[in-house]
Structures are given as C-alpha cells and as structure tokens.
Amino acid sequence: xxxxxxxxxxxxxxxxxxxxxxxxxxxxxxxxxxxxxxxxxxxxxxxxxxxxxxxxxxxxxxxxxxxxxxxxxxxxxxxxxxxxxxxxxxxxxxxxxxxxxxxxxxxxxxxxxxxxxxxxxxxxxxxxxxxxxxxxxxxxxxxxxxxxxxxxxxxxxxxxxxxxxxxxxxxxxxxxxxxxxxxxxxxxxxxxxxxxxxxxxxxxxxxxxxxxxxxxxxxxxxxxxxxxxxxxxxxxxxxxxxxxxxxxxxxxxxxxxxxxxxxxxxxxxxxxxxxxxxxxxxxxxxxxxxxxxxxxxxxxxxxxxxxxxxxxxxxxxxxxxxxxxxxxxxxxxxxxxxxxxxxxxxxxxxxxxxxxxxxxxxxxxxxxxxxxxxxxxxxxxxxxxxxxxxxxxxxxxxxxxxxxxxxxxxxxxxxxxxx
Numbered sequence: 326x327x328x329x330x331x332x333x334x335x336x337x338x339x340x341x342x343x344x345x346x347x348x349x350x351x352x353x354x355x356x357x358x359x360x361x362x363x364x365x366x367x368x369x370x371x372x373x374x375x376x377x378x379x380x381x382x383x384x385x386x387x388x389x390x391x392x393x394x395x396x397x398x399x400x401x402x403x404x405x406x407x408x409x410x411x412x413x414x415x416x417x418x419x420x421x422x423x424x425x426x427x428x429x430x431x432x433x434x435x436x437x438x439x440x441x442x443x444x445x446x447x448x449x450x451x452x453x454x455x456x457x458x459x460x461x462x463x464x465x466x467x468x469x470x471x472x473x474x475x476x477x478x479x480x481x482x483x484x485x486x487x488x489x490x491x492x493x494x495x496x497x498x499x500x501x502x503x504x505x506x507x508x509x510x511x512x513x514x515x516x517x518x519x520x521x522x523x524x525x526x527x528x529x530x531x532x533x534x535x536x537x538x539x540x541x542x543x544x545x546x547x548x549x550x551x552x553x554x555x556x557x558x559x560x561x562x563x564x565x566x567x568x569x570x571x572x573x574x575x576x577x578x579x580x581x582x583x584x585x586x587x588x589x590x591x592x593x594x595x596x597x598x599x600x601x602x603x604x605x606x607x608x609x610x611x612x613x614x615x616x617x618x619x620x621x622x623x624x625x626x627x628x629x630x631x632x633x634x635x636x637x638x639x640x641x642x643x644x645x646x647x648x649x650x651x652x653x654x655x656x657x658x659x660x661x662x663x664x665x666x667x668x669x670x671x672x673x674x675x676x677x678x679x680x681x682x683x684x685x686x687x688x689x690x691x692x693x694x695x696x697x698x699x700x701x702x703x704x705x706x707x708x709x710x711x712x713x714x715x716x717x718x719x720x721x722x723x724x725x726x727x728x729x730x731x732x733x734x735x736x737x738x739x740x741x742x743x744x
Contacts, residue, residue, distance in 0.1 A: 329449055333458040334365060341465060350473050352483070360491055361465060364501045368457040371502030386503045389439050390453050396443035397451060411440055422548060423601040430548065437545040438505055453503070460503050467511025467539075470518035471722060477521075478685040479730045489725035494658035495718040505546045510719050512539035513550070513695075520558060521688070524565045553698045556582045557691050564687045571690045579694065587628050599626035605706040616710035618645065623705060631705070638704030642717065646710045659714045662721060669728050676733045676740070685730060692727045696720035
C-alpha cells in the first residue's frame with residue numbers, strides 16, 4: 326500500500342461519478358463508488374492470495390508485474406522499440422494460432438498484458454497496488470456496459486441486476502485482479518452493448534471502432550473467445566436484420582458452425598480445429614497442480630471422439646468442483662454459485678415473466694450461446710479444478726443476469742408470502 330494507491334483510488338472514485346457513460350447507467354454516485362470500492366478490495370484480496378507461499382510460485386499476476394518493470398524501463402528509454410517489440414517474435418515463423426509452444430500468438434496473450442502494466446507503471450511509479458486501481462477502472466467500463474444492456478429490459482430491479490453482473494463471488498475475485506480475465510469480460514461487455522446500440526440505431530464510426538478495438542483486445546488475450554463471438558453476433562444480426570425467429574436462426578448458425586468445426590481439416594490441413602482442442606487438453610494434462618482432475622482424456626479429434634467425451638466435458642465445465650470431492654475450502658463459493666444458478670434456473674420454469682420483449686429473447690440467446698460455447702471449450706480442454714473455476718467465472722454475469730431478467734420477481738415474492 327502507498328500514498329499513490331490512496332491518491333488514485335480517491336481520484337478514480339471521483340472520476341467515475343463524472344464520466345457520462347457511467348452516469349447514464351442510472352446509478353447514484355454512492356452506488357458507483359461503492360461498486361468500485363468492492364472491486365478494489367477484491368483486487369487486493371487477489372494480490373494477497375497469490376502472495377501466499379503455496380501460490381506465488383505459479384502466480385501469473387506477480388510474474389507479469391516483475392517482467393513489466395524492465396518493460397517500463399524500455400518504454401521510458403526506447404519507446405519505439407517498446408511498441409514494435411510487441412509485434413516481433415524469435416521463432417522461424419509466427420507459429421500456430423492455438424498452440425502453446427513456439428507461437429507468437431500464444432506469447433501475445435502474456436505480452437499484451439505485460440505491456441499494459443508497463444504503461445500504467447509510468448503513472449504509478451511501478452506500484453503494483455496502485456496498478457490494481459487502474460485495471461479496475463478499465464474493467465468498470467465493460468461491466469457498466471453489460472449492466473446498461475441488461476437493465477434496458479429489467480428496469481426497477483437494479484439491485485438484483487447489480488449482484489448478478491458485479492458481485493458473483495468467483496467473477497468478482499478472478500476479474501478484479503491484474504490478469505487477463507477482467508479485461509476480456511470488459512471488452513466483451515463493450516462489444517455486446519455497442520453491437521446492440523448499432524442494431525437499434527445504426528453502425529456509427531464510434532460504435533464500430535469500439536467494437537473492433539474490443540474484439541482485437543480479446544483476440545490478443547484469448548483468441549478462441551473472439552472466435553466464439555462470431556456465430557453469436559452473426560445470429561443476433563440475422564434475427565434483427567430479417568426479423569426471424571431466434572430459435573431458428575441460432576439453431577441454424579450453430580449447426581453450420583459445428584459442421585465447419587469438424588470439416589476444418591478438410592478445408593485446409595493447417596486449420597484442424599478438433600485437433601487443436603485435443604492438443605490443448607494434452608497440454609493441460611502435462612501440467613502439474615494440486616487440483617488436477619483424473620478423467621478419461623479426449624483421445625481422438627473425430628466427431629465420434631468428441632461425442633463420446635461430451636458427458637465428461639459437460640460435467641467438467643458445468644458441475645465441477647463436486648461438493649463431495651472438495652478438500653480446499655476456497656472452492657466452496659464456486660460450488661455455491663453453480664448450485665445457486667441451477668436452483669434459480671429451475672425456479673424460472675415456474676416464475677417466468679409474461680410477454681418477454683422479442684429483443685430481450687434475442688439477447689438471451691446471445692448470452693446463453695456465448696456462455697455455453699465457453700463452458701463447452703473449457704470442459705473439453707481444462708483438467709484442473711482451479712482452471713475450471715477461473716475460466717468459468719467469465720460466464721456467470723451472462724447467465725445470472727439473463728436468468729434474472731426473465732424472472733417474475735413479484736410473483737416469487739407473492740408465493741413466498743403465501744407460504
């Protein structure tokens with residue numbers, strides 16, 4: 326902690342109450358600053374957790390910070406090289422887009438965030454804790470964008486939506502620290518909000534720039550998330566453009582996407598998407614860690630191989646960690662989230678709003694499609710409980726906010742009072 330940390334915290338608390346984009350969310354200054362404070366506290370908890378002796382050795386956040394110190398020196402002494410080095414690599418070629426070894430694209434994930442920390446270090450005098458304040462200020466834009474999108478259809482129930490978007494435990498923890506996750510969701514939130522505005526009001530230069538820059542950031546940090554957005558946004562555009570039924574459009578778009586996925590090696594031998602998934606799981610299996618899950622591996626890149634592994638993938642991404650297997654108490658909040666979401670989803674079958682606007686129905690398809698795709702990829706590739714909890718945290722705002730917006734809250738209250 327330092328004077329700079331306090332100074333920037335106070336400054337950004339003041340700034341978020343003045344920025345028009347935040348003020349238009351309809352939240353009071355007290356709520357805005359309160360949410361920002363919670364994010365900062367979560368960011369500090371994240372930092373202290375990964376300072377523990379059992380965690381610091383494999384801690385990316387502190388490793389990124391240590392590397393960023395020399396990058397900051399480079400920025401101050403050789404600024405041109407600082408920029409151009411992001412686009413350079415020391416391999417024979419750029420390598421495969423999805424592989425983890427000898428690939429510029431894989432290095433780009435870490436290099437991008439290291440460069441960002443290095444720039445922020447200039448303003449924070451290389452203070453990690455002050456950097457946390459900057460990062461959460463950036464995170465706040467995407468969170469507020471997604472909140473504003475969903476609040477368009479859920480006016481009057483702001484606290485339920487605030488909890489759903491900002492305060493689910495694993496999302497709050499993993500997306501408040503100095504790492505890729507918070508930036509990815511922030512960029513995703515901006516894409517969804519400004520894509521919605523573009524469909525309603527037209528694709529202006531400003532909106533297109535924000536969407537493109539956000540997509541490039543996601544591509545740099547976790548490229549498969551950017552690819553996942555393509556069918557979801559395509560389906561959204563088709564529904565809006567031609568006034569089609571969402572269920573027909575999304576079923577068609579995703580059926581074509583599945584066909585293209587398995588046909589990719591026949592389209593071009595170097596674009597073997599099923600094999601990339603198999604390879605990614607093998608890379609996870611070669612890692613060591615206390616939370617590793619001993620499960621049957623995905624052996625083949627064939628359609629039959631993927632279908633055979635599908636129940637395991639669904640269990641991995643949707644239900645892990647199992648409550649009867651947990652030895653680490655840190656995973657209990659993640660378990661509570663999973664079962665809380667399942668219970669809430671079942672309740673919605675009995676307490677669903679009537680007359681859901683067609684535009685909301687389409688957004689629900691978009692949210693669920695993105696969330697399900699991310700979870701499915703996670704289920705097929707990640708073999709560690711810690712990794713599953715972290716990567717899954719991104720989808721909780723999408724899922725909880727979607728379920729909440731179609732709930733008839735007043736009917737729930739009346740039922741509770743009656744009983």
